[in-house]
Amino acid sequence: MRIPLLVLALPLAVAAQSLSDFEKKVTGFTLPNGMHFIVVQRPSAPVVSMHTYVNVGSVDDPKGQTGMAHMFEHMAFKGTPRIGTRNGAAEKAALAEVERIYDQLEQERRKGRAASQARLADLEKTLRAAIEKANSFVEPNEFDRIIEESGGVGLNASTGMDATEYYYSLPSNRIELWFLMESQRFLNPVLREFYKERDVVREERRMRIESSPQGKLVEALISVAFSAHPYRNMPGGWASDIENLRARDAVPFYRNYYTPGNITIGIAGDVDPARIKALAARYFGPLPPGPLPDPVVTVEPPQEGERRVTIETAAQPLMLIGYKTPAETHPDSPAIDVLSLILSGGRTSLMYREMVQDKKIALAAQTQPDFPDGKYPGLFLVFLVPAMGHSLEENEKAAYAIIERLQKEPVDAATLNRVKTQIRAGLVRRLASNSGLAAQLPAYHVAYGDWRKLFTAIEDIDKVTAEDVQRVAKTYLTKNRRTVAHTVAPEGGAK
Amino acid sequence: MLTSVCLAQAPAARQATPAMPMPAGLKYPPLKPVVIPEPAVVKLSNGMRVYLLENHELPLVSGVALVRTGNLFDPADKRGLADMTGTVMRSGGAKSKSGEQIDLELENIAASVESSIGETSGSVSFSSLRENAGRVLELMRDIMQDPEFRADKVDLAKRQYRGAISRRNDEASDIAGREFASIVYGRDNPYGWQIEYEHIDRIRREDLQAFHQRYFFPANVMLAVYGDFDTAAMKQQLEKIFGEWKAQQPPVPPFPKPPDAFSPGVYLAVKPDVTQSFLQLGHWGGTLRDPDYPALEVAANILGSGFSSRLVNRVRTQLGYAYNVGAAWGANYNHRGLFQISGSTKSATTVETLQVIREEVEKMRALEVTPRELETAKQTILNGFVFNFDSPSKTLSRLLQYEYHGYPKDFLFQYQKAVAAVTRADVLRVAKQYWSPDKLTILAVGNPKEFGKPLNTLGPVRAIDLTIPEPPRETKATPDSLKQGAALRERMREAMGSLAKLSAVRDLSRSVEMAVAGGPAPGMKIRQRTLLLRPNILRQEQELPFGKVIVYSDGQTGWLSAPQGMQPMSPPVLEQVRGEMFRTLPWLLSEEGLQANLVGPGAIEISSAAGAARLEIDDLSGLPKRMIYSAPGASAAPDARIVETFSDWRDVGGIQLPFAITVEQGGKKFGDMTVSELRINSDLKAEELAKKP
Structure with a gap:
């Protein structure tokens, strides 16, 4: 899951000459089955970073199965019919048996009060035994072991609202290993150890959400801000959904969304593009093409008044304010990005100066556009952490006063230029990292249809005027687009 | 109804797939030799040591000045002084310009200068587009040489500190890490003590000035500059910018050593509003200098680093008790680090998880690891070795760290050689020698009402009081x-x-x-x-x-x-x-x-x-x-x-x-x-x- 709160992701852009230099090093190609590759040649060190961007996220979780995209991401590390097993054939039969018994158990449960308790107990016992049997064939964590032993670093994956991403880096002479491992896990995933991994995923939710005041507050915010759109569910899913996820249901999910046309790969490092193309055809060519999946059709209806939600916690006060804003591809997005930096980018930003430094009422006051993600209309987020002896109410008022000023008068030219300069320099700094490039180029390709947007976005930023900033502040940062989530002390003192 | 979850055989097209090699069957070309850049080392006329490394890939210049100081020098009654000095050096501005003026000037040219003081070093770093490097270096010098510690920024830093103290028990994972260090290092010394309101209240502007004056002088500074410049021209420029800084002080004494004694046992910090317990187990770690350090790294890797380690395998994959579990043999340059196993599990399986972790440590001490485990751990370190050189700036900062801590330049290569030589017998020997069951300290942060088995199943439990002491009144x-x-x-x-x-x-x-x-x-x-x-x-x-x-x-x-x-x-x-x-x-x-x-x-x-x-x-x-x-x-x-x-x-x-x-x-x-x-x-x-x- 990637919902960074304190680290704000900047929008991107760069100077034109950097782009033309850089463009020469970038190759893009599409396999006949629809899978797209973007390759950046950076020969300065014999290493390479790979990033698989699958255009499926928690917004695509089926009904009653929130957390499925995330669950599948975990399963993608379980191996293939040959990697991760001691006996592929026997294991296959054992996994089928697990599902057969689980189906029977669910059938019995569906009888409700007429269900036989004895039969339920019996089936539960049989299911446990079947799971243990299937697990007995597993060579645990073999997929990870092979990669780590080969010098793979940064091996991980994340599931966001919009996308699921898989990534690591290798010494560049071992790039073929990545092709083998990555293609096989998406060609032939085996959903082994599904029900143990389900417990792990449940633990992840306990760690990130249930045991963290900040996590709980984010969950409260989005579940109230969005009444219809699936941005209302955290990528990890709801506890009861997770506890009922089935391997049986992960199969159609995988078939729908892990089609080659829905996958974009970024590779950056000391590689030969011609060889990458040949390896891609050999290893990923066999993935059968499939139709592109349905997008989310649910559109969040207009909000007709401020919404407020609280969570009780003994922790110190926190507040999140989310304003409904359009998707990241909307023409107003560059102006919203600039607005966000004016408010909280760096030490000269309005909120830092006024709330943290001068009035000293906040420990932190930050903003973030495109929250929780950018593919669909989301939120412009304001995050407030009051200083000791200062209330949430006082902080909320101060934040509104700053926003109102931006709505009343255009921002001065010096401030606007400063923000644009920062965006430009930020992009140049990003070019220095293989893993950063491998991650960003596919994301831009998917969002805008062209990785060059990573660089040409600066032109859109340059066109933003003070009037634009004022206009988007007036249009979007309004009371009836607002949802406020904050903590309150438990009634009757600490629990 | 679907009868199989093995997807390989589902669509017919996939059966026609030509047989793919197994990973072990792949043949790799040799790795291209790594080019290790050699930084230029010079001494300025005022005694400041400078390390320069040109790199023209991007039009940027960045650098860091490393200063021998640290919060280990904090006075007991003014804990937090070093850290606050590091913060207010930058925010409080220089004699010539206020903090806000510096903010504005830097952000107008998309540059940064930041200062901080950590445990065993202080640093002032900068980053700039090539064309502004001279001006940014001047601002960096002003901050380092003549910080003004303006009163309103001292006040701001103190408020920020108080706010952080008031929030330190909000996240259970923070509590676990902090309290574990306090248990092992002890609460009466700068390695393990906690900063309270009373200490912050006692700190005055004069204290920051005195702290800065004692540690910031040219002979106590190592400056590394990296990026798009010409070395000869940069040398001249640095001499011009820093040459006039003539402050002198006696050499900085060695850092205090952490105490030897601690109270092993089972500790509990109660945090009622969580569904998971955050766990820490361990005791003393060691130093990088220790001849057994490479074998200990291999041993810790097998026990609990990465996804294929024993702890991940047992606690996460087999039992499904935890999302997050791992171990690290903590080694610092010059003082003992912490051998630390961490994880988090639902409240009900707190004790079971701790028992399993303890068993896994015991197994490491009882039997040799398998040849395959040893091979995996060694290959993980050796094959990933090239990532130590994937950017020239890593080479520069490593060189700086080795010099600062008095390590040989080729330390990393000595380490590589030693890892390659580690045997199964070595792993067993170091596990037996360094991982001590009677010192293994356990800390659980969570809600004991929900623990399945009581924590005292593991031994007598000592409560950790998380109360944040109010200033005396x-x-x-x-x-x-x-x-x-x-x-x-x-x-x-x-x-x-x-x-x-x-x-x-x-x-x-x-x-x-x-x-x-x-x-x-x-x-x-x-x-x-x-x-x-x-x-x-x-x-x-x-x-x-x-x-x-x-x-x-x-x-x-x-x-x-x-x-x-x-x-x-x-x-x-x-x-x-x-x-x-x-x-x-x-x-x-x-x-x-x-x-x-x-x-x-x-x-x-x-x-x-x-x-x-x-x-x-x-x-x-x-x-x-x-x-x-x-x-x-x-x-x-x-x-x-x-x-x-x-x-x-x-x-x-x-x-x-x-x-x-x-x-x-x-x-x-x-x-x-x-x-x-x-x-x-x-x-x-x-x-x-x-x-x-």
Whole structure:
């Protein structure tokens, strides 16, 4: 899951000459089955970073199965019919048996009060035994072991609202290993150890959400801000959904969304593009093409008044304010990005100066556009952490006063230029990292249809005027687009 | 209904796939040789050492000045001073420009200068587009050489600090990491102590100025610059910018060493509002210099680094107990780090998870690892070695760190060679030698009400008090505070039993073992048997290294018997005995006629002619969690205070009594008392207690 709160992701852009230099090093190609590759040649060190961007996220979780995209991401590390097993054939039969018994158990449960308790107990016992049997064939964590032993670093994956991403880096002479491992896990995933991994995923939710005041507050915010759109569910899913996820249901999910046309790969490092193309055809060519999946059709209806939600916690006060804003591809997005930096980018930003430094009422006051993600209309987020002896109410008022000023008068030219300069320099700094490039180029390709947007976005930023900033502040940062989530002390003192 | 979850055979097209090699069957070309850049090293006329490394890939220049200082030099009463100095150097501006002016100038050119002071070093770093490098270096110099520490920014930093202190118990994972370090390093030294409101309140602008002056001088600075410049021109430019800085100071002394002793055991910090427990296990780590460091890295890798380690395999993959579990052999450059196993699991499986982790550590000490495990761990380190050189700036910063800490330039290559030579026997040997089961300390942060098995399954449990001490202030009794104090005392009485049950305690006999941690005789163990008969008779027998000591008193008079002979009780000892009687928990809470005054949130003070004691309630259980009182005869200064922290509560004849007590004096740990036997109303006779040896 990637919902960074304190680290704000900047929008991107760069100077034109950097782009033309850089463009020469970038190759893009599409396999006949629809899978797209973007390759950046950076020969300065014999290493390479790979990033698989699958255009499926928690917004695509089926009904009653929130957390499925995330669950599948975990399963993608379980191996293939040959990697991760001691006996592929026997294991296959054992996994089928697990599902057969689980189906029977669910059938019995569906009888409700007429269900036989004895039969339920019996089936539960049989299911446990079947799971243990299937697990007995597993060579645990073999997929990870092979990669780590080969010098793979940064091996991980994340599931966001919009996308699921898989990534690591290798010494560049071992790039073929990545092709083998990555293609096989998406060609032939085996959903082994599904029900143990389900417990792990449940633990992840306990760690990130249930045991963290900040996590709980984010969950409260989005579940109230969005009444219809699936941005209302955290990528990890709801506890009861997770506890009922089935391997049986992960199969159609995988078939729908892990089609080659829905996958974009970024590779950056000391590689030969011609060889990458040949390896891609050999290893990923066999993935059968499939139709592109349905997008989310649910559109969040207009909000007709401020919404407020609280969570009780003994922790110190926190507040999140989310304003409904359009998707990241909307023409107003560059102006919203600039607005966000004016408010909280760096030490000269309005909120830092006024709330943290001068009035000293906040420990932190930050903003973030495109929250929780950018593919669909989301939120412009304001995050407030009051200083000791200062209330949430006082902080909320101060934040509104700053926003109102931006709505009343255009921002001065010096401030606007400063923000644009920062965006430009930020992009140049990003070019220095293989893993950063491998991650960003596919994301831009998917969002805008062209990785060059990573660089040409600066032109859109340059066109933003003070009037634009004022206009988007007036249009979007309004009371009836607002949802406020904050903590309150438990009634009757600490629990 | 689908009968198989093995997807390989589902769509027909996929069966036609040509056979793919297995990973082991792949042949790789040799890795291209790594080009390791050689930085230019120069000394400026003022003694400052400079390291320069050109790189023209991007039009950027960046760098860092490393300064020999650190928060290990914080004074005990002004903890946080080093860190605050690092913060306000930058925010408080230089003589020439205010912090805000510098902010504006830097951000206008998308550059940055930041300063900070950590545990064993301070740093001032910068980053700039090529064309602005000269100007940014000048600003960096001003911040380093002439910081103004403007008062409003000192005030801001202090407020930020207080805010951070007030929030330090909000996230359970933060608590676990912090408290574990405090347990192992101890709370009385800069490695393990905590910064409290009182320390921040004491820090003044002059303190920051003095701290800066002592440590920021050219001979104490190493400056590394990296990026798009010409080395010869940069040398000249740096001489011009920094050459006039002539400050001198005596060489900085070595850092204090962490103490050797700590109190291993099982610790609990209660955090009621979580569904997971955050766990830490471990003890001392080592240093990078240790010849066994490479073998320990391999051993820790097999135990718990990466997705294919034993801990991930067992705790996460097989049991599904945790999302997050792992181990690290903590090695620092020049002082011992922390050997640390961390994880988090749902409250109900807290104890099981800890047991499994302990078993896995034991297995590492009992049997050699498999050849394949050894190979995987070594190959992971050796094949990933090239990532140490994937950017030239890594080479530069490594060189700087090695020089700063006095390590050989080729340390990393020595390490590589040593890892390649590690054997299974080495792994077993270092696991046996360095991972010590009797020192293995366990910390659980979570909600013990939800633990499946009680934590004391693992051993006697010591409570960690997370209360954030308020700055000291006056407390006066008002009708209201007395009323609230009485209510709080009533809650404690109910939690321990009831007023009736506590009042009915006529006598109490208790055997304890005290492991002395501090004071004049650290490491000493004292066995103590105490017999108390209400209202005022006490007999205490102690086994000391030099013999047996017996103390008897009836509250008015008494005697003391030691191997040297008998003597009447002196008035100070008598006063001590009276205090002890007064503070005996069932009596302190049930004695008639004593007032309980509310003196803070969840804290009451009960006083009589025999003394005064502050009791703090554990909000979850209602039991007293700490008792604080002044050592008799000592001044009322805070450092003379004795703090007893109670845990391991058990039922004794219908009332709850603590079986583990941690004693601190003047903020330093004095010792741990473990009760081996505790009885009430066993019909003690005054004559027997008075019997002379």
